[in-house]
Amino acid sequence: MGDLAIRVERMSKLYRLGQKTANSDTLAGTLFSLAAAPVRNLRALRSLTRFDPARESESVVWALKDVTFDVKKGEVLGIIGPNGAGKSTVLKVLSRITQPTQGRAVVYGRVGSLLEVGTGFHPELTGRENIYMNGTILGMSKREIDGKFDQIVDFSGVERFLDTPVKRYSSGMQVRLAFAVAAHLDPEILIIDEVLAVGDVEFQQKCLKRMEEVSKGEGTTVLFVSHNLGAIRNLCTRTIVLMKGQIVCDDTPERAIKLIMGGRSSGSNNNTKGEGWQLRGGDGRVRIVAARVLDKYNVERESLVSGEDAIFEFQYVNSGVDVFDFSMIIFDSTGVAATSFSTLFNGSKIEASKKGVVRCVVPRLPLNIGTYNVGVMVFDRSTIYDHIPQNALSFNIPISVFYPTGQTPSFGKGLTLTDCIWDADSLS
Amino acid sequence: MRQTQVIIEPRRGLKWVDWKELAEYRDLFFFMVWRNIRTRYAQSALGIGWALIQPLFSMIVFTVIFGRLAKVDSNGVPYAIFSYTALVPWTYFANALTESTSSLVANANMLKKIYFPRVLLPLASLVARAVDFAIALIFLVVLMLWYRLYPTWNVLVIPLLVLILVLAASGLGLALTAMAIQYRDVAYAMNFVVQLLMYAAPVVYPTTLIPEPYRIWYALNPMVGVIEGFRSALLGTIPMPWHWIALGGLSSVAMVACGLLYFRSRERFFADVA
Numbered sequence: 294m295g296d297l298a299i300r301v302e303r304m305s306k307l308y309r310l311g312q313k314t315a316n317s318d319t320l321a322g323t324l325f326s327l328a329a330a331p332v333r334n335l336r337a338l339r340s341l342t343r344f345d346p347a348r349e350s351e352s353v354v355w356a357l358k359d360v361t362f363d364v365k366k367g368e369v370l371g372i373i374g375p376n377g378a379g380k381s382t383v384l385k386v387l388s389r390i391t392q393p394t395q396g397r398a399v400v401y402g403r404v405g406s407l408l409e410v411g412t413g414f415h416p417e418l419t420g421r422e423n424i425y426m427n428g429t430i431l432g433m434s435k436r437e438i439d440g441k442f443d444q445i446v447d448f449s450g451v452e453r454f455l456d457t458p459v460k461r462y463s464s465g466m467q468v469r470l471a472f473a474v475a476a477h478l479d480p481e482i483l484i485i486d487e488v489l490a491v492g493d494v495e496f497q498q499k500c501l502k503r504m505e506e507v508s509k510g511e512g513t514t515v516l517f518v519s520h521n522l523g524a525i526r527n528l529c530t531r532t533i534v535l536m537k538g539q540i541v542c543d544d545t546p547e548r549a550i551k552l553i554m555g556g557r558s559s560g561s562n563n564n565t566k567g568e569g570w571q572l573r574g575g576d577g578r579v580r581i582v583a584a585r586v587l588d589k590y591n592v593e594r595e596s597l598v599s600g601e602d603a604i605f606e607f608q609y610v611n612s613g614v615d616v617f618d619f620s621m622i623i624f625d626s627t628g629v630a631a632t633s634f635s636t637l638f639n640g641s642k643i644e645a646s647k648k649g650v651v652r653c654v655v656p657r658l659p660l661n662i663g664t665y666n667v668g669v670m671v672f673d674r675s676t677i678y679d680h681i682p683q684n685a686l687s688f689n690i691p692i693s694v695f696y697p698t699g700q701t702p703s704f705g706k707g708l709t710l711t712d713c714i715w716d717a718d719s720l721s
Numbered sequence: 722m723r724q725t726q727v728i729i730e731p732r733r734g735l736k737w738v739d740w741k742e743l744a745e746y747r748d749l750f751f752f753m754v755w756r757n758i759r760t761r762y763a764q765s766a767l768g769i770g771w772a773l774i775q776p777l778f779s780m781i782v783f784t785v786i787f788g789r790l791a792k793v794d795s796n797g798v799p800y801a802i803f804s805y806t807a808l809v810p811w812t813y814f815a816n817a818l819t820e821s822t823s824s825l826v827a828n829a830n831m832l833k834k835i836y837f838p839r840v841l842l843p844l845a846s847l848v849a850r851a852v853d854f855a856i857a858l859i860f861l862v863v864l865m866l867w868y869r870l871y872p873t874w875n876v877l878v879i880p881l882l883v884l885i886l887v888l889a890a891s892g893l894g895l896a897l898t899a900m901a902i903q904y905r906d907v908a909y910a911m912n913f914v915v916q917l918l919m920y921a922a923p924v925v926y927p928t929t930l931i932p933e934p935y936r937i938w939y940a941l942n943p944m945v946g947v948i949e950g951f952r953s954a955l956l957g958t959i960p961m962p963w964h965w966i967a968l969g970g971l972s973s974v975a976m977v978a979c980g981l982l983y984f985r986s987r988e989r990f991f992a993d994v995a
Contacts, residue, residue: 308993338904342990389729389836391992397730404727409834415756417763426756429749430835458763 297401298482298514299364299387304396305538306357306382309341356382358538359396366402366481369508369515371529371546373522373553379538380518384408384484387516402514405432405480411471416460420451420470423459427474441477449473476503482514483507504528522550579617579645579671579678583608584686586667597688599710600695603658605634605686607651607669609679614645617673621653624683626664631708642673659710661701664689736985742838750841757820757849772853773860775816776808783808787925796927796958802864806955807924807948809861810882813854814890814944815915820846821894822911825902829995832902839988840981843898847891865955875954875961882950882966885973889943892976899987903994923948927958928965936965943969943976 357379364370372380385391388406413430414423428438446452449470508515525546532549534542542552588594589602597603620635634653666687671679693701695710762768787793788800795803821843828842901907922944931939946969952958
């Protein structure tokens with residue numbers, strides 16, 4: 294274990310989801326459900342700490358599932374992944390805030406965790422008192438804080454207000470003071486969650502610089518969760534990608550970021566079904582069972598390049614339909630329809646088979662940079678077979694090569710891109 | 722720096738207190754107590770004076786209603802000082818209990834963001850209330866001088882009585898705060914339950930009003946021994962009630978043991994349910 298800082302073995306954490314209660318629509322039913330409410334509430338509250346994963350897969354979720362990794366001394370490990378992937382849960386378990394449901398972890402060395410700056414700050418206490426309060430919560434002793442007090446005050450730049458209650462501070466001053474305390478924590482293992490998301494750009498730079506000092510200069514082991522991929526690339530020596538509570542990649546920051554940016558990993562194919570699938574309509578004679586988007590090399594992607602060919606692909610099963618029309622609408626992130634495609638426009642109905650695939654190839658994808666989702670409809674004249682109004686699949690467009698310059702209309706100046714030819718003449 | 726190794730894994734069952742860890746966090750405990758004291762009466766004109774007002778006004782009301790109108794027996798001393806002597810430990814008990822019960826909920830944000838020994842929060846509330854207790858006690862001395870009542874050698878028992886008082890309050894407080902973080906009902910119930918509990922202790926009446934055969938059961942309430950002990954030591958109402966104090970002492974020790982064990986067994990859920 295000599296050079297090991299953290300060892301995590303098959304760690305899992307179960308959380309309970311909020312449960313819906315059925316609403317009654319009769320007076321008697323409402324009265325009854327009101328009377329039964331205390332019993333129901335008690336049961337719901339008790340269930341917060343009692344789990345039976347075998348029986349109730351509906352109302353619980355594995356925030357982490359069999360996560361295993363090691364961190365060596367001096368390593369700076371980044372953890373990235375989409376929202377709800379379990380990044381913060383890893384940090385919470387490793388900083389002993391919450392217990393794992395299964396598995397174990399061993400931490401060698403003094404841990405300092407910064408899941409939030411300014412924990413324990415009290416608005417009525419003065420800046421000086423809050424430095425001590427917050428410092429001891431972070432695990433420093435009073436003597437340690439005494440020794441670093443002047444440095445902390447210097448870093449924060451609030452020395453004039455040291456004996457003023459913190460509630461009279463501006464929010465920026467509060468954050469600076471809080472971070473100043475945190476920055477002077479010197480543990481062997483530092484656990485950081487998105488703390489850099491606060492403050493102005495200049496202050497963020499200062500914080501990043503301090504983190505670099507800590508990790509490179511002082512040899513501290515750092516675990517770092519962030520959505521700031523630039524910071525991950527600059528600071529980390531290794532990066533883990535979490536998705537749905539599982540590690541899907543444990544590699545260099547470059548490769549991990551590429552994975553996040555460049556499409557979905559093989560391990561997460563089941564998230565093709567967005568929330569729009571619950572709102573589906575139609576009589577069900579045709580059912581779309583999978584939807585994905587491919588780039589010009591026929592590789593499945595979450596991100597597309599505008600100006601390159603894109604393929605939208607839908608798998609369906611069919612019971613008793615000979616022929617149908619297929620439409621798709623592309624919505625931007627605000628729900629505005631950017632454009633539509635339909636077999637109706639092209640006048641080419643689709644010959645249905647029992648199981649099949651419909652592909653819509655869009656040459657030189659003419660969409661502006663942004664996030665989009667797709668609604669689809671399978672129909673014939675006035676009969677709708679299947680209808681997923683929104684979010685049948687989603688994708689984003691981070692860059693464009695539609696125009697040779699790579700430029701696109703700025704936000705709010707258009708969703709689609711169209712070729713055009715400029716010409717100028719002089720008039721005599 | 723010392724080499725530490727922490728094993729993180731699911732733990733079930735009973736756990737006792739990790740005294741070594743508590744000792745490492747003594748500075749945090751000190752600042753938690755300090756924060757409680759500093760912020761309790763922040764931005765109030767009377768400030769710490771409020772520590773006196775609560776028992777003082779209770780005394781006046783009780784003296785008028787129970788002393789003058791209902792003519793409740795006061796073991797031969799003026800009713801005002803009879804009730805105030807009980808109100809000093811009782812007010813501490815009531816406030817310490819209410820405050821330690823709400824301590825986890827009030828600091829839920831801290832629970833979710835950082836690790837520290839969770840018992841520090843309710844214990845800090847208990848210790849911080851000692852300031853109010855001391856102030857109320859000083860005023861008791863003033864009242865004794867006013868009524869020309871002089872203590873006996875039995876005052877030496879008072880530290881023991883205070884210990885029983887603190888043990889009882891912390892035992893209940895630990896158990897209730899661990900419950901309150903999951904079931905907020907506890908916090909709502911606390912306000913009036915504490916008021917009602919006062920009538921289960923000899924605050925407005927003397928224990929001698931309780932029929933003899935029931936007194937032994939009555940004294941299982943630690944506050945009985947504490948309050949009657951205070952009166953005996955300071956006012957000389959009755960001989961020092963050692964048997965009540967012993968009974969109350971035993972039950973307060975049991976309360977602390979149960980409270981701590983319950984708290985420690987629920988601790989692992991705090992961050993998840995807060």
